[in-house]
Amino acid sequence: MLITFEGIDGAGKTTQINKLVTYLTSQNREVLTLREPGGTEVAEKIRTILLESRQDISPIGELLLFSASRTELVQQVIVPALAIGKTVILDRFFDSTTAYQGYGRGIDLTLLQSIIDISTCGTVPDITFYLDIEPQEALHRKFAKTSIPLTFENDELDRMERSGLEFFQNVRRGYLDLISCNKDRFVCINALLPEATIQRQIITVLEERFHA
Numbered sequence: 001m002l003i004t005f006e007g008i009d010g011a012g013k014t015t016q017i018n019k020l021v022t023y024l025t026s027q028n029r030e031v032l033t034l035r036e037p038g039g040t041e042v043a044e045k046i047r048t049i050l051l052e053s054r055q056d057i058s059p060i061g062e063l064l065l066f067s068a069s070r071t072e073l074v075q076q077v078i079v080p081a082l083a084i085g086k087t088v089i090l091d092r093f094f095d096s097t098t099a100y101q102g103y104g105r106g107i108d109l110t111l112l113q114s115i116i117d118i119s120t121c122g123t124v125p126d127i128t129f130y131l132d133i134e135p136q137e138a139l140h141r142k143f144a145k146t147s148i149p150l151t152f153e154n155d156e157l158d159r160m161e162r163s164g165l166e167f168f169q170n171v172r173r174g175y176l177d178l179i180s181c182n183k184d185r186f187v188c189i190n191a192l193l194p195e196a197t198i199q200r201q202i203i204t205v206l207e208e209r210f211h212a
């Protein structure tokens with residue numbers, strides 16, 4: 001089973017994935033946790049370019065770099081793991097590309113879909129948990145425990161995070177459009193709820209799927 005987590009930066013995906021892994025492991029499920037971009041040696045190098053570069057990257061260049069990272073991860077890790085029955089939990093997948101490069105950067109969605117099809121080899125998640133939060137709230141949450149100024153321009157943010165408020169509002173709109181077109185696959189969760197409440201919702205949905 002392939003389980004993906006989506007949402008804007010700071011929505012709480014990593015927090016929930018860590019809790020889920022602990023729960024599934026306690027149920028004797030063999031779990032493989034991965035993130036995008038990243039997950040292979042080459043994909044991790046691409047991640048560094050995408051997130052840490054101080055130079056501008058063109059929207060198409062950015063799309064192709066995310067897609068190159070994905071191709072490596074899908075072919076080398078995800079497809080083989082699914083083939084032997086592992087539960088794969090993936091922090092972001094192709095919905096991030098639609099939301100960030102499509103709605104955020106404004107790349108044509110038809111062109112984008114054709115590149116997604118190539119990079120995923122047709123791999124589609126069985127279920128996608130989307131954690132919904134307003135961009136300002138997510139930014140606030142990310143830096144709540146520090147004295148870093150709460151603006152989208154500060155140097156502590158990575159290259160993607162510095163894209164600004166309007167960009168993240170468009171990304172969120174993209175996710176909400178994706179959900180309305182893929183109701184069977186997406187589970188939309190209010191990311192403002194307490195961590196434990198969100199975790200219970202996720203486990204309830206997954207246990208129903210496992211037993212179906």
Ligand code: T5A
Nearest residue numbers: 009010011012013014015036066092096097100160194195
């Ligand atoms: N990207 C990625 C693209 O543009 N296109 C693509 O195709 C792909 C695959 C990846 C970047 O690349 C972009 C999207 C991203 O900009 P990343 O570093 O992997 O970069 O970024 P994120 O996945 O966004 O990871 P973050 O760590 O920024 O956010 P998370 O994982 O959603 O949030 P998390 O769990 O770290 O939580 C953030 C803070 O909130 C608190 C946590 O304790 C933490 O302090 N928190 C809560 N507080 C209150 N209530 C709750 N319910 C909370 N849950 C968590």
